[in-house]
Amino acid sequence: MSTDAMSPDEKILGRSDVNDLEAILAITNTDVDEAIHAVKDNADAIFTWDYEKGERPALNKLYEKAKTAQWNGETDLDWSIDVDPEKIVTVLQGSNSSGPFEYLQNHPESPFKNFGDAEWTKLGVESMNWRLSQFMHGEQGALLCTAKIVETVPWIDAKYYASTQVMDEARHVEVFAKYLQEKLTGHYPINAHLRLLLDDIIEDSRWDMTYLGMQIMVEGLALAAFGFMYQLTEEPLLKKLLRYVMSDEARHVAFGVLSLKEYYGGLSASEIRERQEFAFEAAVRMRDRFLQQEVWERMGIDTRKMVHLLLDVPQDQMIFQQMLFSKIVPNCKKLGLLDAADGWLRTRFEEIGVIQFEDMADTGEEYLEFDAVSQDRAAAGA
Numbered sequence: 001m002s003t004d005a006m007s008p009d010e011k012i013l014g015r016s017d018v019n020d021l022e023a024i025l026a027i028t029n030t031d032v033d034e035a036i037h038a039v040k041d042n043a044d045a046i047f048t049w050d051y052e053k054g055e056r057p058a059l060n061k062l063y064e065k066a067k068t069a070q071w072n073g074e075t076d077l078d079w080s081i082d083v084d085p086e087k088i089v090t091v092l093q094g095s096n097s098s099g100p101f102e103y104l105q106n107h108p109e110s111p112f113k114n115f116g117d118a119e120w121t122k123l124g125v126e127s128m129n130w131r132l133s134q135f136m137h138g139e140q141g142a143l144l145c146t147a148k149i150v151e152t153v154p155w156i157d158a159k160y161y162a163s164t165q166v167m168d169e170a171r172h173v174e175v176f177a178k179y180l181q182e183k184l185t186g187h188y189p190i191n192a193h194l195r196l197l198l199d200d201i202i203e204d205s206r207w208d209m210t211y212l213g214m215q216i217m218v219e220g221l222a223l224a225a226f227g228f229m230y231q232l233t234e235e236p237l238l239k240k241l242l243r244y245v246m247s248d249e250a251r252h253v254a255f256g257v258l259s260l261k262e263y264y265g266g267l268s269a270s271e272i273r274e275r276q277e278f279a280f281e282a283a284v285r286m287r288d289r290f291l292q293q294e295v296w297e298r299m300g301i302d303t304r305k306m307v308h309l310l311l312d313v314p315q316d317q318m319i320f321q322q323m324l325f326s327k328i329v330p331n332c333k334k335l336g337l338l339d340a341a342d343g344w345l346r347t348r349f350e351e352i353g354v355i356q357f358e359d360m361a362d363t364g365e366e367y368l369e370f371d372a373v374s375q376d377r378a379a380a381g382a
Contacts, residue, residue, distance in 0.1 A: 032189040042205040045151040058258045059157040066164035073175040081237040083183035089124030100313045133188035136176035141198035143169035145214040152207035168248040197285040215256025217282035220327040223249040243372045250367035276345040315353040325354035334362040
């Protein structure tokens with residue numbers, strides 16, 4: 001079929017229906033036993049001879065904040081704390097983060113209908129391991145993407161800030177890997193939908209697409225998810241780890257908002273439409289990632305049936321999955337992507353059930369509220 005005959009979704013997602021079960025299941029991770037995954041980076045490394053620091057005051061302010069908000073994952077977190085994964089799960093399962101699973105418990109085709117306490121606990125532990133594993137993989141994606149931004153962004157203030165984020169992301173990968181290895185039961189391989197998205201972001205030669213895909217979409221989702229987990233968990237090590245990571249992530253998303261708002265003001269309508277389509281593709285890939293295919297495989301549950309059931313769950317039962325977009329949608333609105341031209345992205349966000357977050361706080365200045373490191377240092381010195 002020629003590209004002219006394809007529907008918009010086929011061109012963007014490679015499938016004509018967002019909920020096409022077969023197309024979703026066809027995306028698989030075929031090299032889970034390999035330690036290395038190579039992606040071609042098509043971008044040019046850009047030098048700038050304009051060293052005028054502070055030409056973009058908002059970015060300079062962010063850079064100065066980042067320099068004083070660095071923390072050490074080895075010494076600022078108490079790794080001597082004993083962690084009981086099953087105890088964590090009992091708390092999480094009492095929240096609506098398990099909403100779709102509890103909803104499906106009474107479905108006639110549900111694999112959960114005969115679950116007892118032991119099975120629910122196992123599902124909770126596996127889901128937590130899987131979720132933290134995907135965050136860890138996403139943080140490595142952010143590590144690579146931010147190093148790419150240092151190379152490709154043409155502004156010295158942005159290069160300065162992005163260099164601090166490279167350190168942040170290395171620290172995030174480090175602490176999630178250590179928590180999974182020492183406090184849980186090891187990590188899951190990267191989800192195929194997440195890997196596809198990260199590959200697309202890295203392969204794109206345009207520096208602003210790296211920003212949009214990583215700083216706005218992936219990091220925005222991570223910030224919302226970390227906040228949600230932070231509110232729910234009572235495990236002290238994980239709680240402090242998430243609080244510190246959130247402090248960094250809020251700056252990272254703000255970095256994307258502040259940089260792209262300026263740049264997008266000079267783009268043509270067709271260029272903005274490309275960014276809208278990229279944002280929608282990223283949103284769908286991240287939604288598909290939370291279908292947890294790897295968990296069902298490990299637990300011996302029919303993956304095809306489970307994904308089919310999850311795709312049919314009413315939107316009002318998918319509160320956790322929807323809340324993940326609570327940072328993404330308002331930031332897209334602030335960037336002018338939501339309502340540009342014919343409001344194409346607004347319509348698509350309505351279709352996947354996340355438009356209700358459009359008026360929540362964007363992250364342009366929100367990072368100031370998440371400065372956990374400075375707050376703890378001030379309290380310790382009081």
